[in-house]
């Protein structure tokens with residue numbers, strides 16, 4: 001069991017997110033990551049393998065990551081090895097290298113739990129031209145949200161709702177959309193956050 005945290009407000013998000021993740025360390029995890037955005041600028045993703053202090057070191061305890069809106073995650077791998085590329089957050093577009101850096105995608109998100117029908121959903125997305133950079137079920141969920149968001153030109157809540165209709169399993173999701181600065185969208189089914 002791993003953890004999700006989110007913050008949007010007036011303060012710098014990253015130190016608060018790191019503090020939140022530290023409170024969930026007892027659940028166990030193999031990697032951790034943050035996505036933080038500064039106003040309407042693209043989100044910045046930072047990931048680290050192993051203990052949370054590696055992520056804290058990489059971001060100068062969060063101080064090096066500007067922005068007052070963000071999500072954080074500790075991962076317990078179920079789909080794909082513990083690795084930088086499989087660590088969360090995941091993005092709806094392509095990602096270069098290990099996935100750290102500015103997010104060019106429309107949707108970025110983190111996820112706890114298991115998407116049971118991820119193979120079938122991945123095949124659907126492949127048929128619609130999506131490509132995949134990780135082995136995770138999470139990337140499939142984020143891309144499915146993106147698919148509905150663009151196909152029906154609906155808002156984040158409706159895109160997430162459509163996704164939840166298709167997804168089987170127990171999970172929690174926290175997502176940020178490029179078009180919606182300062183907002184975090186969450187969904188949960190039979191899972192702790």
Ligand code: GLU
Nearest residue numbers: 002075076078079112113
């Ligand atoms: N199934 C996801 C993965 O393997 C999330 C695992 C978790 O709950 O941390 O990345």
